[in-house]
Amino acid sequence: MALINVAAREIHCKIVYYGPGMCGKTTNLRYIHSQVPKEVKGDLLSIATETERTLFFDFLPLDLGKVRGFQTRFHLYTVPGQVLYERTRVAVLNGADGVVFVADSNKSKMQENVNSLKELAQNITRQNKRFAEFPIVMQYNKRDLPKEVLAPVQTMDHFLGVTRMHWPRVEAVATVGTGVFETLRAISRAVISKL
Amino acid sequence: MDPQLTSIIVPTEELRHIEECLVRLVEDTGSDYALLLDKSGQVISSQGDGDRQDITALGALIAGVFASSREVAKLLRERDFRASFQQGVRENIFIALIEEQWILCIIFNKGTHIGLVKVLTKKATDELASVLERVRQQHKARDEVLGSSFRTSMEDTIDLLFRD
Ligand SMILES: Nc1nc2c(ncn2[C@@H]2O[C@H](COP(=O)(O)OP(=O)(O)OP(=O)(O)O)[C@@H](O)[C@H]2O)c(=O)[nH]1
Numbered sequence: 001m002a003l004i005n006v007a008a009r010e011i012h013c014k015i016v017y018y019g020p021g022m023c024g025k026t027t028n029l030r031y032i033h034s035q036v037p038k039e040v041k042g043d044l045l046s047i048a049t050e051t052e053r054t055l056f057f058d059f060l061p062l063d064l065g066k067v068r069g070f071q072t073r074f075h076l077y078t079v080p081g082q083v084l085y086e087r088t089r090v091a092v093l094n095g096a097d098g099v100v101f102v103a104d105s106n107k108s109k110m111q112e113n114v115n116s117l118k119e120l121a122q123n124i125t126r127q128n129k130r131f132a133e134f135p136i137v138m139q140y141n142k143r144d145l146p147k148e149v150l151a152p153v154q155t156m157d158h159f160l161g162v163t164r165m166h167w168p169r170v171e172a173v174a175t176v177g178t179g180v181f182e183t184l185r186a187i188s189r190a191v192i193s194k195l
Numbered sequence: 196m197d198p199q200l201t202s203i204i205v206p207t208e209e210l211r212h213i214e215e216c217l218v219r220l221v222e223d224t225g226s227d228y229a230l231l232l233d234k235s236g237q238v239i240s241s242q243g244d245g246d247r248q249d250i251t252a253l254g255a256l257i258a259g260v261f262a263s264s265r266e267v268a269k270l271l272r273e274r275d276f277r278a279s280f281q282q283g284v285r286e287n288i289f290i291a292l293i294e295e296q297w298i299l300c301i302i303f304n305k306g307t308h309i310g311l312v313k314v315l316t317k318k319a320t321d322e323l324a325s326v327l328e329r330v331r332q333q334h335k336a337r338d339e340v341l342g343s344s345f346r347t348s349m350e351d352t353i354d355l356l357f358r359d
């Protein structure tokens with residue numbers, strides 16, 4: 001639910017990166033933070049364990065400047081992907097306007113992807129939102145994996161129900177930034193189309 | 196459209212009510228700071244001394260902490276979890292929920308008694324709840340506020356800033 005502050009002429013949108021553990025959510029935010037112009041980004045805030053796994057969330061505020069007189073802000077979050085942190089994900093997802101689902105392209109991670117997506121659907125529904133209408137963009141990350149372990153795009157589409165749900169889908173290699181901004185553009189568009 | 200997906204629009208006159216309410220709360224309790232956040236962590240208004248540079252991060256963290264505390268409460272089968280209190284060496288933080296949508300947060304030091312904060316916060320949350328109620332009631336068309344060309348301009352901005 002975006003917030004439009006008419007007096008201050010501000011619009012805020014919250015975008016959450018969701019997905020199984022180690023799929024590359026934090027890597028997406030780090031890359032965005034490293035690339036956007038200084039005047040657009042705030043500090044990247046990461047609450048992580050000693051081993052760099054997300055414990056609570058990463059948070060990156062982006063200030064898009066004035067659009068038709070409205071100061072527009074996007075707040076990007078990642079959830080902690082480890083199964084253990086299910087309730088923490090519920091907390092971070094609270095009030096989200098859109099979700100980027102980062103799926104791991106490793107064949108052996110397909111079940112984890114599916115479980116995480118199911119959990120997301122449940123959590124969105126619990127917030128009294130219709131999952132089918134909720135802005136979601138799919139990112140197939142780690143497309144640089146060796147052929148032997150790389151899941152074909154069609155297989156992933158099938159397992160994750162992407163074609164049926166009409167979600168935009170982006171192939172990515174977050175470590176080098178491939179597809180990261182395409183994903184961000186897609187979710188931003190999906191979110192503002194619901195404003 | 197799904198009502199849960201529509202935006203919350205805070206008009207000028209309601210923001211004034213909110214500001215007055217927060218200023219009064221700060222003055223009457225002798226607190227340092229009062230913040231009104233959306234449950235998504237966005238700052239709607241902040242009142243108190245000093246210009247905080249870290250207000251955006253503070254909003255995100257407080258909303259996150261509060262949402263996690265609620266999940267803890269749920270696991271403990273606590274049905275009515277509407278407030279939380281954190282005690283520090285110098286500063287204390289009292290957080291109260293307004294209708295599952297907004298979060299009121301008061302930051303105060305040893306000079307202020309928590310009892311007073313609780314009582315006056317209750318008054319303030321009632322007041323803010325009626326502001327929220329009015330904000331929800333008004334069905335102002337989005338286009339009326341944003342202008343019909345807003346979306347196109349927004350898309351152009353996104354394409355310009357989020358480039359590879
Ligand atoms: N090969 C490859 N590795 C990647 C890619 N993206 C991320 N990684 C690696 O995957 C590991 C986990 O990345 P993170 O971004 O920390 O994963 P996360 O989703 O935030 O994980 P949690 O915080 O535990 O949920 C790191 O070692 C990254 O370098 C990619 O596109 N290709």
Ligand SMILES: [Mg+2]
Nearest residue numbers: 025026053054
């Ligand atoms: Mg992470």
